[in-house]
Amino acid sequence: MTISEFTITCAALALCLPVSATADNIDDAIGNSHRAEANRERDGDRHPDQVLEFIGLEQGGAVLDWGSGGGYWAELFAGVAGSDGRVHAQQRAGERFEARKDELTRQFAPFGNIKLLPTENGEPIPLGDASVDVVMLSYIYHHMHYVDGSGEGFPASSRALLGEFLRVLKPGGALIVIEHAAADGSGRAQSGGWHRTPPQMARADITGTGFEFGGDAPEIFLNPDDDLRNNWNDTGLRGNTTSFVHRYVKPR
Numbered sequence: 001m002t003i004s005e006f007t008i009t010c011a012a013l014a015l016c017l018p019v020s021a022t023a024d025n026i027d028d029a030i031g032n033s034h035r036a037e038a039n040r041e042r043d044g045d046r047h048p049d050q051v052l053e054f055i056g057l058e059q060g061g062a063v064l065d066w067g068s069g070g071g072y073w074a075e076l077f078a079g080v081a082g083s084d085g086r087v088h089a090q091q092r093a094g095e096r097f098e099a100r101k102d103e104l105t106r107q108f109a110p111f112g113n114i115k116l117l118p119t120e121n122g123e124p125i126p127l128g129d130a131s132v133d134v135v136m137l138s139y140i141y142h143h144m145h146y147v148d149g150s151g152e153g154f155p156a157s158s159r160a161l162l163g164e165f166l167r168v169l170k171p172g173g174a175l176i177v178i179e180h181a182a183a184d185g186s187g188r189a190q191s192g193g194w195h196r197t198p199p200q201m202a203r204a205d206i207t208g209t210g211f212e213f214g215g216d217a218p219e220i221f222l223n224p225d226d227d228l229r230n231n232w233n234d235t236g237l238r239g240n241t242t243s244f245v246h247r248y249v250k251p252r
Contacts, residue, residue: 024059025059025079025080025082026048026049026052026053026080027049028079029048029052029076029077029078029079029080030043030048030049030052030076030079032075032078032079032111034075034110034111035075035076036070036071036075036107038070039070039071039072039075042072042239045239045240046072047220047221048076050217050220051178051217051220051245052076052080054176054217054220054245054247055134055136055174055176055247057077057080057081057085057133057134058081058133059080059081059082059084059085060081060082060084060085061080061081061085061133061134062081062085062086062087062088062131062132062133062134063077063081063085063086063087063088063132063133063134063135063136064088064090064117064125064127064132064134064135064136064165064168065077065087065088065089065090065136065138066090066135066136066137066140066165067090067091067092067137067138067140068089068090068091069091071089071104071107071108071114072138073136073138074087074089074108074114075108075111075114077134077136078108078111078112078113078114079111081113082113083112083113085113086113086114086115087111087113087114087115088115088117088127088132089104089108089114089115089116089117090117090118090119090125091104091116091117091118091119092118092119092121093118093119093120093121097118101116101118104116122157122160124164125164125165125167125168127168128168129167129168130167130168130169130170130171130173131168131170132168132169132170132173133169133170133173133174134173134174134175134176135165135168135169135173135174135175135176136176137175137176137177137178137179138176138178139178139179139180139243140179141177141179141197141202142179142180142191142192142194142195142196142197143192144158144161145158145188145191145192145197145201145202145205146188146189146191146192150188151188151189152187152188152189154205154208158205159205159209162175162205162206162209162210162211163209163210166209166210166211166250169250170250171250171251171252172249172250172252173249173250174214174247174248174249174250175206175211175247175248175249175250176245176246176247176248177202177206177244177245177246177248178221178243178244178245178246179196179197179199179202179243179244180194180195180196180197180232180241180242180243181196181197181198181199181226181228181241181242181243181244182194182196182197182198182201182228182229183198183227183228183229184198184199184200185198186198186229188201193231194229194230194231194232195231195232195233196228196232196241199216199244199246202244202246203246206246206248207248210250210251211248211249211250211251212248212249212250212251213246213247213248213249214246214247214248214249215246215247216244216245216246216247217245218244218245220243220245221241221242221243221244221245222242223237223240223241223242225237226240226241226242228242
């Protein structure tokens with residue numbers, strides 16, 4: 001599939017829905033002096049102004065940043081949500097997290113509203129039912145749509161995790177998925193090997209667990225030089241892939 005075909009297909013399938021909700025303090029969140037320098041350096045390829053506008057998080061909102069890593073999105077959400085909001089920066093529990101725990105604690109402390117959330121793989125998310133407004137899943141889904149040995153079926157472990165996202169989201173809350181796009185028709189193992197996911201596969205997987213599709217923003221991450229059939233680690237496209245941005249909504 002070419003880039004133009006990707007865009008046309010998106011429009012034809014009503015994927016390009018307008019999203020009007022914005023946060024008044026997006027610029028302040030991006031310019032927040034507490035942000036780590038390493039995160040600021042990624043702004044050029046992460047397009048935080050457009051992504052945050054698409055998400056439309058309001059002040060006082062609660063966010064679960066799943067697979068938060070170095071806290072790129074957690075720091076931005078902290079600024080948008082403000083002092084009355086809260087951000088749960090999820091990390092996979094284990095030795096790697098323990099080695100970084102003190103560093104991350106110091107990094108997030110100035111924000112005042114970011115809480116580290118280490119979780120064991122496969123365990124329930126330690127948050128209450130209907131307690132968050134947004135779940136962020138940034139460049140994680142290619143690890144979910146296929147796992148070793150799962151073949152062409154949607155992995156049960158990923159289905160269970162999406163069920164947990166549904167549980168912790170408030171009715172009307174949003175799951176935001178940002179992922180490197182793979183060409184339509186590519187299989188799970190093939191696209192997983194590219195560290196990508198076909199957008200239509202993600203949509204079928206996620207709506208199949210009870211979410212409603214709420215639109216996307218295909219113009220944010222669009223690179224005409226990306227053929228959607230490559231491992232971006234090997235082709236020099238790291239930080240410059242065509243990626244899809246989907247919103248999924250928990251039914252009210």
